Amino acid sequence: KKWVYLFTEGDATMRNLLGGKGANLAEMTNIGLPVPQGFxxxxxxxxxxxxxxxxxxxxxxxxxxxxxxxxxxxxxxKFGDLENPLLVSVRSGARASMPGMMDxxxxxxxxxxxxxxxxxxxxxPRWAWDCYRRFIQMYSxxxxxxxxxxxxxxxxxxxxxxxxxxxxxxxxDDLKELANQFKAxxxxxxxxxxxDDPKExxxxxxxxxxxxxDNPRANxxxxxxxxxxxxxxxxxxxxxxxxxxxxDCGTGVAFTRDPATGAxxxxxxxxxxxxxxxxxxxxxxxxxxxxxxEKFPEAFADFEKVCKTLEDHYRDMQDMEFTVEHGKLxxxxxxxxxxxxxxxxxxxxxxxxxGMRTPEEAVAMIDPRNLDSLLHPTFxxxxxKAATPIAKALGAAPGAACGKIVFTAxxxxxxxxxxxxxxxxxLETSPEDITGMKASQGILTVRGGMTSHAAVVARGMGACxxxxxxxxxxxxxxxxxxxxxxxxxxxxxxxxxxxxxxxxDGAIPTVEATIAGEFGRIMAWADEYRTMGVRTNADxxxxxxxxxxxxxxxIGLCRTExxxxxxxxxxxxxxxxxxxxxxxxxxxxxxxxxxQQGDFEQLYEAMEGNPVxxxxxxxxxxxxxxxxxxxxxxLAKAKxxxxxxxxxxxxxxxxxxxxxxxxxxxxxxxxPEIAVMQTKAVIRAAINVKNAHPDWNIVPEIMIPLIGDVKxxxxxxxxxxxxxxxxxxxxxxxxxxxxxxxxxxxxAALTADEIAKExxxxxxxxxxxxxxxxxxxxxxxxKFLGAYYDAKIYENDPFxxxxxxxxxxxxxxxxxxxxxxxxxLHIGICGEHGGDPSSVEFCNKIxxxxxxxxxxxxPIARLAAAQAAI
Ligand code: ADP
Ligand code: MG
Ligand code: MG
Numbered sequence: 094k095k096w097v098y099l100f101t102e103g104d105a106t107m108r109n110l111l112g113g114k115g116a117n118l119a120e121m122t123n124i125g126l127p128v129p130q131g132f133x134x135x136x137x138x139x140x141x142x143x144x145x146x147x148x149x150x151x152x153x154x155x156x157x158x159x160x161x162x163x164x165x166x167x168x169x170x171k172f173g174d175l176e177n178p179l180l181v182s183v184r185s186g187a188r189a190s191m192p193g194m195m196d197x198x199x200x201x202x203x204x205x206x207x208x209x210x211x212x213x214x215x216x217x218p219r220w221a222w223d224c225y226r227r228f229i230q231m232y233s234x235x236x237x238x239x240x241x242x243x244x245x246x247x248x249x250x251x252x253x254x255x256x257x258x259x260x261x262x263x264x265x266d267d268l269k270e271l272a273n274q275f276k277a278x279x280x281x282x283x284x285x286x287x288x289d290d291p292k293e294x295x296x297x298x299x300x301x302x303x304x305x306x307d308n309p310r311a312n313x314x315x316x317x318x319x320x321x322x323x324x325x326x327x328x329x330x331x332x333x334x335x336x337x338x339x340x341d342c343g344t345g346v347a348f349t350r351d352p353a354t355g356a357x358x359x360x361x362x363x364x365x366x367x368x369x370x371x372x373x374x375x376x377x378x379x380x381x382x383x384x385x386x387e388k389f390p391e392a393f394a395d396f397e398k399v400c401k402t403l404e405d406h407y408r409d410m411q412d413m414e415f416t417v418e419h420g421k422l423x424x425x426x427x428x429x430x431x432x433x434x435x436x437x438x439x440x441x442x443x444x445x446x447x448g449m450r451t452p453e454e455a456v457a458m459i460d461p462r463n464l465d466s467l468l469h470p471t472f473x474x475x476x477x478k479a480a481t482p483i484a485k486a487l488g489a490a491p492g493a494a495c496g497k498i499v500f501t502a503x504x505x506x507x508x509x510x511x512x513x514x515x516x517x518x519x520l521e522t523s524p525e526d527i528t529g530m531k532a533s534q535g536i537l538t539v540r541g542g543m544t545s546h547a548a549v550v551a552r553g554m555g556a557c558x559x560x561x562x563x564x565x566x567x568x569x570x571x572x573x574x575x576x577x578x579x580x581x582x583x584x585x586x587x588x589x590x591x592x593x594x595x596x597x598d599g600a601i602p603t604v605e606a607t608i609a610g611e612f613g614r615i616m617a618w619a620d621e622y623r624t625m626g627v628r629t630n631a632d633x634x635x636x637x638x639x640x641x642x643x644x645x646x647x648i649g650l651c652r653t654e655x656x657x658x659x660x661x662x663x664x665x666x667x668x669x670x671x672x673x674x675x676x677x678x679x680x681x682x683x684x685x686x687x688x689q690q691g692d693f694e695q696l697y698e699a700m701e702g703n704p705v706x707x708x709x710x711x712x713x714x715x716x717x718x719x720x721x722x723x724x725x726x727x728l729a730k731a732k733x734x735x736x737x738x739x740x741x742x743x744x745x746x747x748x749x750x751x752x753x754x755x756x757x758x759x760x761x762x763x764x765p766e767i768a769v770m771q772t773k774a775v776i777r778a779a780i781n782v783k784n785a786h787p788d789w790n791i792v793p794e795i796m797i798p799l800i801g802d803v804k805x806x807x808x809x810x811x812x813x814x815x816x817x818x819x820x821x822x823x824x825x826x827x828x829x830x831x832x833x834x835x836x837x838x839x840x841a842a843l844t845a846d847e848i849a850k851e852x853x854x855x856x857x858x859x860x861x862x863x864x865x866x867x868x869x870x871x872x873x874x875x876k877f878l879g880a881y882y883d884a885k886i887y888e889n890d891p892f893x894x895x896x897x898x899x900x901x902x903x904x905x906x907x908x909x910x911x912x913x914x915x916x917x918l919h920i921g922i923c924g925e926h927g928g929d930p931s932s933v934e935f936c937n938k939i940x941x942x943x944x945x946x947x948x949x950x951x952p953i954a955r956l957a958a959a960q961a962a963i
Pocket of ligand 2: 426
């Protein structure tokens with residue numbers, strides 16, 4: 094089997110095998126761009142490494158050695174050679190780019206002898222020793238996991254000793270001394286000498302890249318981004334280009350369009366006499382890419398040409414990494430750039446207008462999960478204008494952040510878990526901070542530019558970020574900072590704007606987002622391509638209105654019980670629950686009927702004639718009983734009972750396992766009068782709204798929850814039909830209505846052929862269906878899912894991402910059986926999964942008529958449904 098490919102042997106289509114970086118290095122080589130040559134070890138080799146118990150087997154090692162020889166031939170240099178030594182970088186690269194997730198090792202191949210040779214030959218000892226100390230540092234950190242901090246402390250000591258501020262101010266002797274200190278530190282921590290043999294160094298580095306696929310950060314990133322563990326990462330071994338040989342050298346990163354706004358034009362940063370991560374680490378402040386034109390006119394002109402070539406070739410915004418060695422340009426990476434949702438929409442529309450993409454391709458280019466950030470609130474413009482910024486830094490990732498200050502990622506996670514809105518303020522962020530960044534409303538950093546870790550990661554996750562706020566005088570250790578003459582402590586509130594980079598004292602109010610401009614254009618295209626309907630789960634008229642604005646084509650689930658948490662409506666509901674006779678219950682239900690009818694009327698109004706599915710009472714009644722003494726007394730008075738009697742009733746409603754207890758259609762079986770009342774409310778509301786809007790086609794859909802047996806449905810349906818028909822007849826109306834059921838108990842899916850004979854529609858309640866199929870409760874799963882992820886038993890939360898193998902199989906079975914028994918049956922899904930892109934794709938595949946999701950996910954579902962259909 095072929096485990097290794099030269100860059101000249103691959104191309105962009107081989108991304109699965111070569112990883113994104115490897116495939117694009119090959120593609121750039123093919124189109125004649127200046128790429129330092131090398132080879133790629135495949136993602137399959139990574140998978141094999143894990144199968145072999147985290148070892149690189151002999152066959153793979155053999156091929157690697159073979160390709161080192163080929164590389165030596167191509168470059169005319171040799172590993173460990175004292176005439177013309179080969180130095181390489183070892184770089185990870187998965188199929189999907191995982192920025193900052195895995196570490197790169199530069200200058201590999203150096204040892205005490207080689208460093209002297211290159212120092213002499215180049216007549217540039219400063220450069221040689223800079224390379225060597227960097228190599229020892231990176232190798233120790235990445236391969237042997239000796240913390241970066243030990244080396245950084247040594248550098249700081251050296252800088253202090255020399256009285257300088259920046260790394261570049263250290264001379265050859267300083268760097269030589271540092272290299273020696275580093276080696277001593279290595280031996281001290283590891284117990285053996287730093288390896289001198291380049292081949293041994295290389296195998297160690299390759300192993301480290303494979304191993305890094307399984308580090309906790311990578312696992313978290315994959316879970317958040319739907320990247321399967323099974324993919325593995327490739328390893329790229331590439332000969333070095335040196336940006337640290339002097340002031341006619343440097344390294345940079347650039348985008349062909351602005352990743353924050355999408356505006357066309359080169360965007361990026363360049364740092365002279367630097368290598369690798371210097372430019373993104375935020376230690377020295379890089380120059381704007383346009384300044385490069387003056388200082389490196391030839392390399393810059395070449396680079397502009399390369400940018401155009403690459404954008405035309407990939408027909409998408411490119412994110413590139415490059416190095417200039419003595420004025421000559423080398424390309425080190427290109428990929429379709431990560432971008433904010435706003436930029437994604439603008440770029441997609443622009444590419445269509447520039448004739449580079451079709452609308453269909455534009456729709457397919459946008460990651461639906463990204464839209465989420467556009468649907469979040471933005472600052473109220475009036476309040477914003479009135480406020481005075483206390484600082485202005487780089488608007489690195491758009492959005493409006495407002496919250497309490499925390500100083501560490503761990504604090505962010507902890508505070509957020511308590512329900513606090515926090516903003517993370519740091520000197521700079523590192524990959525370990527990702528979970529903390531996710532838990533924050535926004536990230537504010539003191540150091541770093543537009544391509545710093547914080548900026549890149551924030552944009553990737555749609556979080557707001559302001560970077561490089563140098564005015565902050567930070568005291569991380571004591572959890573405080575000073576800005577604009579004021580001292581800020583943990584818990585103080587600040588606001589900042591990720592578009593303008595402005596930071597404000599205190600809280601600035603926010604407003605809801607809307608769909609307009611490019612967002613509207615893309616959504617309109619999406620609606621043309623999709624075949625599946627998108628409805629919403631809305632319980633209140635307010636939610637329904639919002640969902641309609643966001644493009645919902647109906648309500649797929651109205652949880653009627655949620656209407657009772659507003660105002661003092663709960664009183665009537667409690668009177669209903671705490672009744673011991675049918676008469677008493679009916680009396681309470683009489684009070685509820687007009688409330689429900691009014692709500693339903695508003696739902697029909699909001700949906701403008703689109704279908705509205707109303708689910709009958711579902712949760713266990715015990716959830717609603719009063720617990721406060723005061724409420725119990727109030728209820729007792731209303732019911733003419735004693736406090737003790739009310740308490741006894743509440744007590745009797747207690748269940749050991751309420752989710753599998755007296756709920757769903759079981760309530761309608763034991764208390765048919767509840768179903769009677771709800772039917773009356775639905776039908777009366779529908780008739781009223783139909784009368785007001787004769788052109789709307791109102792056909793109410795009544796949904797009976799938690800059916801497991803066709804006889805349950807038959808029984809409940811009889812109550813509904815008798816009541817509805819009587820209402821319709823009394824009103825002299827010709828209203829039509831549907832009665833259907835949720836499919837949320839495995840038995841319902843298994844006997845869907847029988848159930849379909851009694852149902853006009855099915856709607857998969859995948860929250861319950863998932864918990865009943867897995868046999869664990871969604872309210873408790875959080876306790877052990879973490880351990881399941883660590884053990885690789887699950888890669889995702891099955892309540893967030895539909896389990897296609899198990900739960901999905903039940904769905905497919907139910908659809909097949911149901912449609913065969915009742916060809917008119919319409920089928921949807923209304924679990925949380927209805928708004929998850931990968932689950933939406935699955936729903937499209939198995940032939941659902943619609944998905945239904947929470948209002949803010951409606952645009953995401955519309956786009957995902959379009960992509961599924963394309
Ligand atoms: P990441 O995926 O984290 O961006 P990379 O593998 O792209 O990691 O490496 C990070 C940086 O290291 C690159 O942007 C580049 O500056 C530097 N680098 C990698 N390989 C080389 C090389 N062969 N020559 C010079 N610099 C390199
Ligand atoms: Mg890179
Ligand atoms: Mg349910």
